Amino acid sequence: MAEFPSKVSTRTSSPAQGAGAAASALRPDLGFVRSAVGALMLLQLGLGLLVWALIADTPYHLYPAYGWVMFVAVFLWLVTIVIFVLYLFQLHVKLYMVPWPLVLMAFNTGATVLYITAFIACAASVKQTSLKGTGPYNQRAAASFFSCLVMIAYGVSAFFSFQAWRGVGSNAATSQMAGGYA
Secondary structure (H helix, E strand, C coil): CCCCCCCCCCCCCCCCHHHHHHHCCCCCCCCHCCCCHHHHHHHHHHHHEEEEEEHHCCCCCHHHHHHHHHHHHHHHHHHHHHHHHHHHHHHHHHCCCCCHHHHHHHHHHHHHHHHHHHHHHHHHHHHHHHHHHHHHHHHHHHHHHHHHHHHHHHHHHHHHHHHHHHHCCCCCHHHHHCCCCC
């Protein structure tokens, strides 16, 4: 039987060292920003901001169609910010009980449908609510254009999230190496 060594080296840590390790766990994942999903979210955030900023600068409260466009644009913009932050700081990994591919697919599909309705409402109301060539007309026309672009961006995200949910083109090893996004 082997004898127990007379000297054992031990190492202790202070609470200050442990707190530093916890704070460094919230580092941003720049790989997510470079991924297709992250780039599309940034595009959605930028274009969505343009949509609601252009509509907000006109007297939209006089026309119910623009109230709907504002609701869709601001609501989806805020939810996209929350999801972007969750993925940027890898907080979705800590919430492992949530089926994130399914949540993203449902969100992007719902956002696409909502933006389809907002685009139709915005585009159909431009000529009826303002005179051609005036400031509000140009802003509402630009908001219609950008809402179409945001709708397309959410549609592409819905397609990518459907593929991620279905597991197309990856296996367990590649999805773990990619951090869960393509």
